[in-house]
Amino acid sequence: MTKFIFVTGGVVSSIGKGIVAASLGRLLKSRDYSVSILKLDPYINVDPGTMSPFQHGEVFVTEDGAETDLDLGHYERFTDTSMSRLNSVTTGSIYQAVINKERRGDYDGGTVQVIPHITNEIKERVQRVAQNTNPDVVITEIGGTVGDIESLPFIEAIRQFRKDVGRQDVLYMHVTLLPWIASAGEMKTKPTQHSVKELRSIGIQPDILVCRCDRPVPASIKEKISNFCDVPASCVVECQDASSIYEVPTILESEGLAHQVLQILGMDLRSPNLHQWEELVTRIHQPGTPVEIAIVGKYVQLGDAYLSVVESLNHAAFSEGGDLKIRWINSEELEPLTVEHHLHGVQGVIVPGGFGPRGIDGKIAAVNYAREHNIPFLGLCLGMQCSVIEWSRHVAGLQDGNSSEFDKETPNPVINLLPEQQDVVDLGGTMRLGLYPCRITPGSLADRLYGEEVVYERHRHRYEFNNAYRNLFLESGYSISGTSPDARLVEIIELPDHPFFIASQFHPEFQSRPNKPHPLFRGLMQAALTLVEKQQSPEMTPASTPLPERSLEHSGA
Incomplete structure (x- = not known):
């Protein structure tokens, strides 16, 4: 049976939920689990295809021709798994589908509401990924920040999801910020506490906290977060800033993220094979x-x-x-x-x-x-x-x-x-x-x-x-x-x-x-x-000569 992981974010936008989701996907794949990653975006555009690159960044195109959020590019690059139009869902596409159903009479004349019709459509999109690709794990990233008005239907939908499929098959992961206040010389946990409080007020208790930071997190800080946010200290995972996004999987592996995920979901604690990924990180840092x-x-x-x-x-x-x-x-x-x-x-x-x-x-x-x-x-x-x-x-x-x-x-x-x-x-x-x-x-x-x-x-x-x-x-x-x-x-x-x-x-x-x-x-x-x-080397042949016979074969997968 497919397991479901939902990744939310708090405190600030652009906190790195997409990289965290993609990195977790890589860690699970390194343990021979199949993974698909889904993005729920709260904007009302049907897709980013007509949006300005200045506002949204690039439009990533899938094999089946979907115009999607750039995070799907991260998902594909980290997991080496092709995504599809099923992996990109927006508020616009949800409302469009619900309105089309209402116009066809699919709701038998009932009053169409956010709950249950919109939330049911959101849940159906998550289930559709599991049914069509049959992965061991579906990771779903919810765009925006907890507390945003436009994100509320998505948060409500994933809250209901655990009840629908069973608590043992659903995990909530919350990515938050641990800022360092230079003038005080302290790392502050209040933003994380308030973000978790906001999430809990909607009915979701996170199982794991991934804390973005720019320096190591002392054990005392993790214990403090554990006490205030009701999360085991072992599930308070630090994610330090890295010089390359491709370091993040190894950082999260050293923090035991995948181990905690597998333990909570009752999955086999397989050993990872990150040899090639670690070689990549080594090459990145070589002069x-x-x-x-x-x-x-x-x-x-x-x-x-x-x-x-x-x-x-x-x-x-x-x-x-x-x-x-x-x-x-x-x-x-x-x-x-x-x-x-x-x-x-x-x-x-x-x-x-x-x-x-x-x-x-x-x-x-x-x-x-x-x-x-x-x-x-x-x-x-x-x-x-x-x-x-x-x-x-x-x-x-x-x-x-x-x-x-x-x-x-x-x-x-x-x-x-x-x-x-x-x-x-x-x-x-x-x-x-x-x-x-x-x-x-x-x-x-x-x-x-x-x-x-x-x-x-x-x-x-x-x-x-x-x-x-x-x-x-x-x-x-x-x-x-x-x-x-x-x-x-x-x-x-x-x-x-x-x-x-x-x-x-x-x-x-x-x-x-x-x-x-x-x-x-x-x-x-x-x-x-x-x-x-x-x-x-000025004595070398002119620039107009053909390229030397370098190897043109792909490197290993």
Whole structure:
């Protein structure tokens, strides 16, 4: 029978519930328990697909095409388990489902209320994950902070859940803050006490407290929290700030979190196998070769807008021995006259995804600079489209080449709307979303990186390479190294005469893992490190020569 763990948070938002939930998932998987992690988000949007990255961060896309909260990316990266649309639930989707049922007459004319109809729908979504994937454990993170008005239906639902499935199968974990007050020279427990009091007033007594802190927690403090919050001292788990999120599983393991969870839920106390994860943490702390990669985007003021891109770069750096530094470049500040100032000295350039015309000229300028200066380049989704526009204007002779997304009247729409998108009106959930196959051209850079004939990657876009211009691009030296199996859609482009220049219509960042860096990011990191070597050794071969034959196989799972 599936066991259920509910993770709530108190005191402040952004306290790290998602990382704690993902880390616990990793610890349980290391004991050969199967895990699925669910996010209950209290906002009324149906999903984050139409939300501004400045407010919400990136939109993470699952294999089945759900646009979800970025925490699902953490879940996948930590547990190496693919999530689905079942793993992301919002207030908007709950109310939409309940209203649809009411309109169909499913409630037999009854008055529809928060309790029981909304709470029943929430509980059904949690059960649906257990029924469809049959994991040993379902971990459910409740977004927001205990006490928020919008979170109350979710808290009430999980309170009822223990009664519905049995006390022995449900565990409540509360993540809270232990601040250090410098002027007093003390660690204060009152925020934790008040947060637990708020949770208990709603009817939930936490079984385990995970206390965020910036220094070790004395045993006396744990005893104090235990007495005031009615939690055994052994279940007061400290979680110190770490230099890398990938240290958190080992920190929580040393605190005995998984042992306490298994004991409370009556599960076998299996020994963990964290050997590979511990090796990863060791690699993270080993000195590496400094390498600087520029991310040229329009949402750089909020790093979470490109979270999966950053983590994919980190994975590649861990694997290849790079000491990664990211240079954030606002594409709105870039133009041909300033691009040298902004990009000089970097060993790699990434132009990530996005929507709309703002900052596009800066992205195109960055592509042009990377191409002409032989700087390793990786384009992602919109980044590929910008590379197509850049080539059309500067090489293929189409000075007015553009995307119809940015200029509906452009005479040369080298990027155009997908045919199936022509009549779409609603924005949310209507793009080309989810996992699609891509056939790789033999002998290409993409072939060297992937080592497979067909790969499967996740998409999130409405526009594509316009096939009316395919021959022109091929004749001018462009290389199309990945297409849909029917060769209709262009998925990957590259420049054979460049040290490393490749761009994809899909989002490879969604499939990178800490111990299995994505091939495109790993290839970029290898090329960037090769450039570092060249810059440090002037007698080496020119940057335009092919990459050295580094191993391109994935590292262990």
